[in-house]
Amino acid sequence: MRIPTAIDVDTAATRVHGHVRHTPLLRTEIGDRECLLKLEHLQRTGSFKxxxxxxxxxxxxxxxxxxxxxxxxxxxxxxxxxxxxxxxxxxxxxxxxxxxxxxxxxxxxxxxxxxxxxxxxxxxxxxxxxxxxxxxxVEAYNDPDVVAGQGTMAREIARDAPDVDAIVVAVGGGGLAAGTALGSDGRKTVAVEPHGCGCLHQALHAGEPVDTDVDSVAASALGATRIGDIPFAVLASADVTSVLVTDDEILTARDLLWEEFRLAVEPAAAAPLAAFAAGRIPGDLPCLVLCGANTTWTPST
Incomplete structure (x- = not known):
């Protein structure tokens, strides 16, 4: 099993250049606390994938x-x-x-x-x-080249906003979280999962990948039943904080993104904001990644 490194992320950045968008950052305050939003849902194809x-x-x-x-x-x-x-x-x-x-x-x-x-x-x-x-x-997440490619997003954040000290991502099979840990240039990675799709959370507690149930409003994007072996190997040795959020918190955060910023994202992309709004995110200036917008979208209210 080949485990990707930060050097692989640098190589990936050269490969993907010209094929992907360098997505923007929005600096703002939510609940009187400053943060940045990485608008990765504006990526070509509507997600970081x-x-x-x-x-x-x-x-x-x-x-x-x-x-x-x-x-x-x-x-x-x-x-x-x-x-x-x-x-x-x-x-x-x-x-x-x-x-x-x-x-x-x-x-x-x-x-x-x-x-x-x-x-x-x-x-x-x-x-x-x-x-x-x-x-x-092409594996969805359990592939060293896929993980390294996802890490190019964190590289953009680190270079565009060097004062960011934590990068917050939603977790399905772990590819984005692992890539973020490799590409963040030493910043803390915060991995957010719904209570009903917590394969990384359970793996970190078990010390190894384990099979988990899938039941969440965000399951279409975060519904992996088991964290990938390669992402887990990266995340188990990285500075990672695991956070769980409820479906209600995810939907509330999704609606807040629309009401306050007119940003329409799928439920999975709202998970980082859900954790931030609940006060579960460390750091003085975290960056919340809005990872995708590919779903039939309607606000809850």
Missing amino acids: LRGAVNALASGERPEQVITASGGNHGLGVATAAKSLGLPATVYVPETVPEAKARRIERSGATLIRHGTTYAECAAAAHDAATRTGARY
């Missing part, structure tokens, strides 16, 4: 075809990266995938296959297909 997908497909030998499994955002990132590199892509998604994500994957030119009710089920089918066809399988 494009970074890891581009880096993975630009590393090593050029494949003839690409297969992946995704709850939506990763699949869209892989489909878009493959199209830009002239590669055919097939994306497996659970039958529960939000229609907005499925529609965008198909619009990118990839073949969309719905299989199973959970990410684990569709991933198993996608792995079988890759084995049969010899296609390049």
Whole structure:
């Protein structure tokens, strides 16, 4: 198992340059406390996932075809990266995938296959297909090149706002959190999960990745049942704080982003703000990452 390093993030930054947007930062106050918002939901494809997908497909030998499994955002990132590199892509998604994500994957030119009710089920089918066809399988998070690619976002934060002392991210399978730990140039990484999707939180307590239940309003993006071995290896040795939030706190934070800033994001992207508003985030100047906006969006009120 190859574990990525900060040097891999620097290499990834060169690979993804020109393929991804350098997303902006918004400095503001929420509840009389200063913070920054990293507007990564403005990334091409509507989420950070494009970074890891581009880096993975630009590393090593050029494949003839690409297969992946995704709850939506990763699949869209892989489909878009493959199209830009002239590669055919097939994306497996659970039958529960939000229609907005499925529609965008198909619009990118990839073949969309719905299989199973959970990410684990569709991933198993996608792995079988890759084995049969010899296609390049791009992991959603358990891949050193994907992790390094996600770390390019933290590199941007560190260079654009050197006074930031903590970077706060939502956690699904752990790729973004691990990349953030590698790319943050020593800043604290705060990993936020819903109570119903706490695979990193449980793994840190168990000392190893363990299977977990998935039940949250943010499950379409954060619904990994087990933290990836590679992200866990990075995070277990990093300066990481694990925080849990409720679904109600996530939805309240999502609505606050719309009411106060007119920022429309998916529930997963509001998890960092949910933790910040609840007073669970350390640091004098944290940066809250709004990681995606690919869902059918309506405010709660």
